[in-house]
Amino acid sequence: MDTTPGAVSIEPPLAPETLAVHPWASAEGRSRAHRTLNAPLFLTTQWEGGDLPELADHFARDPDRGFYTRFGHPTVRLAEERIAALEGAADALLFSSGMGAISTSLLAVLRAGDHVVAHQAIFAQTIQFLEHLSASAGVRVDFVDAADPRQVAAAMRPDTRLLYLETPSNPAIDILDIQALAAIARAHGARVFVDTTFAGPLIQRPLSLGADLSLQSASKSLAGHADVLAGAVAGAVDLVADIRKMRVLTGPSLDPHASWLLLRGMQTLSLRVRTQSETAAAVARRLEASPAVSHVRYPFLPSHPGHEVARRQMALGGGMVSFAFAGGLEATRRFVSALRWIPLASSLGSVYTTLEVPEELDFATEEIGDRAASFALPPGLVRLSIGVESQADIERDIQRGLDAVAEGTGGAPHPPTSGA
The missing domain is CATH 3.40.640.10 (Type I PLP-dependent aspartate aminotransferase-like (Major domain))
Incomplete structure (x- = not known):
């Protein structure tokens, strides 16, 4: 002033x-x-x-x-x-x-x-x-x-x-x-x-x-x-x-x-989106480092095709991450089954960390399945919505799923993280 x-x-x-x-x-x-x-x-x-x-x-x-x-x-x-x-x-x-x-x-x-x-x-x-x-x-x-x-x-x-x-x-x-x-x-x-x-x-x-x-x-x-x-x-x-x-x-x-x-x-929107964005970025990096993961999309990952545009028009990366496995839907099912506390749920964006497999829900109908095929939605794509829980707890549960996928495909699991 x-x-x-x-x-x-x-x-x-x-x-x-x-x-x-x-x-x-x-x-x-x-x-x-x-x-x-x-x-x-x-x-x-x-x-x-x-x-x-x-x-x-x-x-x-x-x-x-x-x-x-x-x-x-x-x-x-x-x-x-x-x-x-x-x-x-x-x-x-x-x-x-x-x-x-x-x-x-x-x-x-x-x-x-x-x-x-x-x-x-x-x-x-x-x-x-x-x-x-x-x-x-x-x-x-x-x-x-x-x-x-x-x-x-x-x-x-x-x-x-x-x-x-x-x-x-x-x-x-x-x-x-x-x-x-x-x-x-x-x-x-x-x-x-x-x-x-x-x-x-x-x-x-x-x-x-x-x-x-x-x-x-x-x-x-x-x-x-x-x-x-x-x-x-x-x-x-x-x-x-x-x-x-x-x-x-x-x-x-x-x-x-x-x-x-x-x-x-x-009233708590600012607090939530900042926490969710910070955790989502860390989870996206962990997913990208896993040899079992073939596809990761997070706006602020440099590997995202739209990364430069995202940096220009978004203040934060947000709390949403999508990823898929080389083993497709079967690998996704192993991943989901190994999670200890992150739930499958149909919605997103809340204080709860949740995940959904659109291929088996939103995109399961025949007409939408055909539309998804036209733009190459990866088989078994996981839509992960990050909440406001402890970042360490979220990463441990995600790693638990990644290890299950690696074991199921004959790969070596990731070394255990502290407190797992």
Whole structure:
């Protein structure tokens, strides 16, 4: 702050770490009566109006402050305002799941005859929803390897309305150059949506790189405790308003109690993502050093094909690692069976370290299996989500699995680590 006599004092903007903690940091003119230290939770679905004009005014101008929860809710709105502040966005919306956010946003902007270009290695249910739109709603979709901007440029057409990206992608952890790809889309008059679930706003802010909409499963790192199902989008006021109208019609509004839990979870977001990123980097290096492992993807590993882009657009490497064994799915099963305490679980991004084998879950259906084959998802790929447990404990359990794979293939196990 400039302390020169006569100088105008300019307060620096609050850091994202601060915005994540304080419910009122981004709110202007909030009534002091409602500025509780913790966000208030209103357990009601509706409000009464003093008279007909007052209720009509709430419905027309300010449903977030009290009308009917499908239209908006004060506790939900507090969480939306906090996400908008973290994303550097003009506005944000919450939904009852990540897929609720994705599907509602796509329905809000796409019409019959529109063309979509999408990265080929994205979340399995997003692929299914885009293919559903293609089959039933007349929306044409081309899946390309968006890690190669030339493929995106070649796929663009006069009727392309949307470029859909996911980076880091689920489960392959592809890294896409948001800024370069957004420039291509903008030159063709197309919007850019980016699913940033594997990163989150303290690691990556797609809007600052040229995206029109940042989407994420708020169930993951934003909430962070495996007790909330939610989705979020953030972007410009007009685009978010269109998505809000579709949310009112389709109904995937977030429950107020889930919003309150989400607000509480975001207070520790900075602490969690830093710990998870530090541990994930160490685990990725250990995996890369194992002769049993044939494939490792972590954004901040120099061996990652998108390493330079990741360093440019991500503040941290995040808590997600994917890897595969030379022995394929059978080796993966040996690895999983040898783990002592790291559980198999279907989700990610929480305080718990968990793993999933997408080949046997998300990508097990025939149509998604065929799609996975088209972009060479390694057999038996493991998607590892790092939590906040002791780094030493996580590494010991991972090493226990690696040793089981080495023994099963006739290789020499790794020397035991201390305390194993």
